[in-house]
Amino acid sequence: xxxxxxxxxxxxxxxxxxxxxxxxxxxxxxxxxxxxxxxxxxxxxxxxxxxxxxxxxxxxxxxxxxxxxxxxxxxxxxxxxxxxxxxxxxxxxxxxxxxxxxxxxxxxxxxxxxxxxxxxxxxxxxxxxxxxxxxxxxxxxxxxxxxxxxxxxxxxxxxxxxxxxxxxxxxxxxxxxxxxxxxxxxxxxxxxxxxxxxxxxxxxxxxxxxxxxxxxxxxxxxxxxxxxxxxxxxxxxxxxxxxxxxxxxxxxxxxxxxxxxxxxxxxxxxxxxxxxxxxxxxxxxxxxxxxxxxxxxxxxxxxxxxxxxxxxxxxxxxxxxxxxxxxxxx
Numbered sequence: 001x002x003x004x005x006x007x008x009x010x011x012x013x014x015x016x017x018x019x020x021x022x023x024x025x026x027x028x029x030x031x032x033x034x035x036x037x038x039x040x041x042x043x044x045x046x047x048x049x050x051x052x053x054x055x056x057x058x059x060x061x062x063x064x065x066x067x068x069x070x071x072x073x074x075x076x077x078x079x080x081x082x083x084x085x086x087x088x089x090x091x092x093x094x095x096x097x098x099x100x101x102x103x104x105x106x107x108x109x110x111x112x113x114x115x116x117x118x119x120x121x122x123x124x125x126x127x128x129x130x131x132x133x134x135x136x137x138x139x140x141x142x143x144x145x146x147x148x149x150x151x152x153x154x155x156x157x158x159x160x161x162x163x164x165x166x167x168x169x170x171x172x173x174x175x176x177x178x179x180x181x182x183x184x185x186x187x188x189x190x191x192x193x194x195x196x197x198x199x200x201x202x203x204x205x206x207x208x209x210x211x212x213x214x215x216x217x218x219x220x221x222x223x224x225x226x227x228x229x230x231x232x233x234x235x236x237x238x239x240x241x242x243x244x245x246x247x248x249x250x251x252x253x254x255x256x257x258x259x260x261x262x263x264x265x266x267x268x269x270x271x272x273x274x275x276x277x278x279x280x281x282x283x284x285x286x287x288x289x290x291x292x293x294x295x296x297x298x299x300x301x302x303x304x305x306x307x308x309x310x311x312x313x314x315x316x317x318x319x320x321x322x323x324x325x326x327x328x329x330x
Contacts, residue, residue: 001073002029003207004053004175009067011052014060018280022048022062024231030175033205035198037222037239039212039254043276045231046211047097050177054094055084071175090120093168095181099160103152109136109163110148113170120171135166140192158185165193172204179211194221215258219243224312227251230277230287233306237313247309247320249292286318294319 011023023045030036038046051057053069055076069076071091076084096102104112113135114128123131129148136144139162152160161181168176178197182190198221201208210222218225218239225242227235227250235248246252253272274291277283289299296319304316317323
């Protein structure tokens with residue numbers, strides 16, 4: 001049994017513009033000790049998926065319509081508020097994208113780190129404070145004992161993000177969700193934090209869900225990749241296979257926007273034409289069809305289901321047999 005099993009997860013938002021289908025019938029699994037990458041453009045539903053797993057979707061306007069989120073066989077969507085609070089931070093932890101809005105501005109860094117250690121690990125205040133200093137040192141914050149007594153506004157954006165990472169790691173969770181966790185960090189610290197999270201997965205058998213725009217990060221660290229577009233997963237497979245032989249036009253488009261170090265200097269990046277569709281007014285067929293070089297009449301009227309091409313590699317494309325990353329269509 002996988003550590004996390006998500007089935008038909010569907011999350012909508014009621015807005016003045018209409019019903020936003022932010023996450024639409026999403027299913028995937030994560031094994032213990034596995035690193036899963038979730039990639040896609042801004043607005044495709046990655047962060048809402050993560051918030052849905054944690055049951056942190058703001059209501060109103062958001063609501064989880066249906067689906068299952070099973071952690072070790074227990075459906076988190078059926079638990080009471082008190083029961084889910086016991087799981088958040090202890091068994092599932094999330095590193096949020098924007099630390100300034102996630103940290104409490106009137107509490108010291110020390111209190112924000114020690115609170116869940118006392119709650120979930122039954123530590124004394126002194127033990128929790130010692131552990132908090134260790135965590136800050138672990139994520140590369142200098143002079144951690146002094147930093148504990150500071151407030152979020154006294155830290156840089158990168159430092160605040162490292163505090164968020166330390167908080168997420170504090171209880172050694174079974175599943176760690178990193179939502180653009182290293183975006184605010186410089187490349188050196190980014191690599192250190194990613195190596196730290198990777199070490200955690202191997203040392204403690206923690207599962208890691210990396211949500212990112214950075215395909216280089218996914219290529220280096222992820223075991224499997226889910227490619228998301230307009231609220232739906234459009235391709236899933238092993239990282240090596242997805243990068244070597246993508247079978248959805250959107251995956252091809254994402255990969256073609258990544259600079260190739262070994263490529264000729266004169267080679268230009270190939271952008272994905274057009275914009276993400278309005279989630280309140282999605283087309284009848286494939287939502288990627290207006291931007292797709294391989295689209296046909298069938299794509300306009302009928303949305304393709306996820307189809308298994310080979311064990312572990314699935315895609316939602318009527319013309320997947322024609323999709324070729326090296327092909328250039330005029």
